[in-house]
Amino acid sequence: MPASLCGTWDIISNVNLEGYMIALGNPCLRKVALKLKLRKVIEQKGDQYIIKTSSTFRNYTVPFRVGQEFPEFTKGDCRCFLDCSLVAWEGNKLVCEQTGEKKNRGWAHWIEEDKLHLELYCEGEVCKQIFKKKVNE
Template identity: 75%
Template sequence: MPASLCGTWELINNVNLEGYMVALGISPNLQKIALKLKLKKVIEQKGDQYIIKTASTFRSYTISFRVGQLFEEFTKGLDNRHLKSLVTWEGNKLVCEQSGEKENRGWAHWMEDDKLHLDLYCDGEVCHQVFKKKIKE
């Protein structure tokens, strides 16, 4: 069984976000804002349903899905596209394949040591993010 991804996570490393946003077609002005944001991610599991909330002071995005079930997704506040998404476990990685206007689009979350890793990919560009678990105050 893969490690639990659940918890509250804070971004500590972000590689090639700009290249990923260019591949998505995000405007240069929004890119400048996004590159300065400190992201927080909350992952919850309720039965067979996952809820992933990504928040910043500028925008927030929530996705809810069941592993192995195709679902409609609207990336409101990100690149505002309608997608068909499918999330599956591939070994220890929670992987999402998204189909729509952009080719080879999706993401993968996994644990390595005590860090949460996320690869975001689109049209050959990959953004790699690393998060550390937030300690309860």
Template identity: 75%
Template sequence: MPASLCGTWDMISNVNFDGYMSALGISVYLRKIALRLKLRKVIEQQGDQYIIKTLSTFRNYAISFKTGQVFEEFTKGLDNRHIKSTVTWQGNKLTCEQVGEKKNRGWAHWVEGDKLHLELHCDGEVCKQVFKKNVNE
């Protein structure tokens, strides 16, 4: 059984976020703003339903899904695309494949020790983010 991803997590590192956003076609202006943000992840599980919220002072984004089921996702406020997403467990990683206009798009979350890792990929670009559990949890 994989480690629980649930909790509130604060970003401590963010590698190649600009390259990833560029691959998504996000404007230089929005990329400059996004690169300054310290993101917070809130991950909840209610039965077989997951809710992942990405929070910042600029914009928030949330998705809700059941693993193994295809769902329609609108990446409002990110790159504003309609995609079909499927989230599954692959070993200890919660992975998402996103099918749409951009090739080889998706992400993976996993826990190692006291850190939450997130790898975002799109069209050959990979962004690696690391989060530490919020001490006020």
């Protein structure tokens, strides 16, 4: 069984966010995004996961069930709607494949040692982020 992803996580490392944002087609937001300090809150309620990502600029919540396709709507940036997303466990990684306007797009979350790792990928660009669990958790 994979390690629990649940908890509150603060970003400590962010590699190639700019390349990823360019691949998404977000030139208007990439300079702002590079300066943000992200916090993730991951919850599990029964078979539903809820991933909340917050910053001083924008908050984003993604509720989903593993193995069930779901429409994903984003607002506040150049993207409007992804046809569907599908999240599945691949070994110890929670992996999301997103279909829609961009090819080879998605993300993967996993725990390594005591850190939460996130890879975001789109059209050949990969952004690698590492988060540390909030101290009082």
